[in-house]
Amino acid sequence: MKRYLEGPFGALFLKELRQVRHDRRLILSLIVPPLLQILLFGLALDSEVRNLRVGVVDYSRTSASRDVLSSLTENRSFILTGYYADASLVQKALDRNSLDVGVIIEKDFAKNRARGDQARVQVLLNAVNANVATIAQGYISSTIAVWNQQQSGSTLKQAPVAARVALLFNPGLISAWFMVTGTMAILIILNGSIVASTALIKEKESGTVEQLLMTPATSQEVVLAKIAPIFLLLMGMVAIVFVFAKVVFQIPVRGNGLLLTAAFALCALAGIGIGTMLATLSRSAQQTQLLTLFINPPLAVLSGSLTPIEAMPGWLQPITLLNPVRHFVTVARGILLKGAGLDVLWPNLLFLVVFT
Structure with a gap:
């Protein structure tokens, strides 16, 4: 090894090393782009589902409906972006990609709860990304299940509230x-x-x-x-x-x-x-x-x-x-x-x- 370093190879090696050391553009191109790409890959390629935009149509407008909506939006995966006057407006927002989830509370929600009947919540999911839609559907189902257990009527045979989930644009979750x-x-x-x-x-x-x-x-x-x-x-x-x-x-x-x-x-x-x-x-x-x-x-x-x-x-x-x-x-x-x-x-x- 010493013979190589002291011979022509060593001289050529030192020459090339000095040349590379003085080439600042080459050094920067080898260091800066990989660092930036690692940063972007680590931040952008995140498989965790969060910040899903939720739009709400509350036809009931009662304390019972607000209680259910509060339990849904408390999940850190969802962000409440606003209330809509009609379900058709939620559908248009989903078409424009302004929303990821639409939640629609039926008009008789509070009445059904008071009578002991099962109340329904309609959930519209943008299923273009099948993986995100599947995880979001699981989050919604688990949140409703926890809310049902916390209610006084949780001992009933049927759950007080049921979520009807509709998968839009990709119902087969392909x-x-x-x-x-x-x-x-x-x-x-x-x-x-x-x-x-x-x-x-x-x-x-x-x-x-x-x-x-x-x-x-x-x-x-x-x-x-x-x-x-x-x-x-x-x-x-x-x-x-x-x-x-x-x-x-x-x-x-x-x-x-x-x-x-x-x-x-x-x-x-x-x-x-x-x-x-x-x-x-x-x-x-x-x-x-x-x-x-x-x-x-x-x-x-x-x-x-x-x-x-x-x-x-x-x-x-x-x-x-x-x-x-x-x-x-x-x-x-x-x-x-x-x-x-x-x-x-x-x-x-x-x-x-x-x-x-």
């Missing part, structure tokens, strides 16, 4: 629907950014960009000519992946197919835009790869594709609004699973248009 729709968004954005940045940085390194700008074509025409083939390639990939997911996982299409196609196109253009930005900021293919590894993982983690955004820390949730993947995931799940239209999804589509 977890693949949630994962596949999220994965499609990640694939489009990531592949778009990688392919676009790779193609453009090659032109930049070879110097052909300057040659193209000297042709009669305008700079806009040059850029569009570069982007168009990549866009067509991505849309072909989207078609193949979507058909495969449809056949294998039986993913429904409950909304407008043309609106879904437009959303796919905007998502592909967003990915190409990210790749173009990375190629512009980079001087070499190596820098582009490092930037891609730094930017793409947070885009995937902070999109709500894998875990609910509501489960992330409060300070992190507003940051996800700047993520194009999040907006496409909302649009894709809204069209495919909820049958939502432009009246519900226009804010997300508008962001994708502005971003591209």
Whole structure:
């Protein structure tokens, strides 16, 4: 070992070590991105179900109904976001993804309790994420069961209050629907950014960009000519992946197919835009790869594709609004699973248009 260190190998090793030590950009790229990614993964990829947004319709408006609602909202997994005048408003809020849970107290709730009859609470669960819906259903059932045991009528054969749970958008609790729709968004954005940045940085390194700008074509025409083939390639990939997911996982299409196609196109253009930005900021293919590894993982983690955004820390949730993947995931799940239209999804589509 000593012979190697004192010979040519040792001299070359020390030379390379000094060179790496003086390359601050390389050192920062090896330390900062992993630390940030570990932080984001640890905070965002949290499987615990919490901060589920609850909307309430209390037709009874009695102390008995308020008592039941209080026991439900005391669970730290639920956050009471407001009261609604009608059940249809709760349904619309669930369609817009403004609520995760809707609780509806029947008008005769207090009367049934006073007569000794079983009172009913209707619970509407957003079951797009089957895992979250299953856990939330368990929380609600256990909370109602504990409340029943605490009542004076707990010795009766039937429970004083029963919860009727309706699973919306995914009644079969098929977890693949949630994962596949999220994965499609990640694939489009990531592949778009990688392919676009790779193609453009090659032109930049070879110097052909300057040659193209000297042709009669305008700079806009040059850029569009570069982007168009990549866009067509991505849309072909989207078609193949979507058909495969449809056949294998039986993913429904409950909304407008043309609106879904437009959303796919905007998502592909967003990915190409990210790749173009990375190629512009980079001087070499190596820098582009490092930037891609730094930017793409947070885009995937902070999109709500894998875990609910509501489960992330409060300070992190507003940051996800700047993520194009999040907006496409909302649009894709809204069209495919909820049958939502432009009246519900226009804010997300508008962001994708502005971003591209």
